[in-house]
Amino acid sequence: MNLTINGESRADLAVAHLAELVARLGLDARKVAVEHNLEIVPRSAYAATRLSDGDRIEIVHFIGGG
Template identity: 60%
Template sequence: MAITVNGESRSIAASATVAVLLGSLGFDIRKVAVERNLEMVPGTAYGATILVEGDSLEIVHFIGGA
């Protein structure tokens, strides 16, 4: 199915969750914020939030340093 991630079209498996998507993109789920269709997804809900055709996600990755 087709979704949009940070403005780019992507094809993912049906019934994929936010956590599965983040893992496939190489993100550490503890260090990202996800907005789905203009609403924030709580980090505790990444594994339970199933993506559907046409979803639009914005992913922000936090990078720390000294």
């Protein structure tokens, strides 16, 4: 499956849904926001959001600090 993640084409990820993608990338789902094909996906919907060839994903990491 070919996905575009943060503007970079990735063909090496065989994942079925957003929750699996976030886990495969080693990210903490509580600390990221995900956009799937130009729509923000609520964290509660990651497991229900299926991925297809050609999908565009943008992932933003939350970083704490002061």
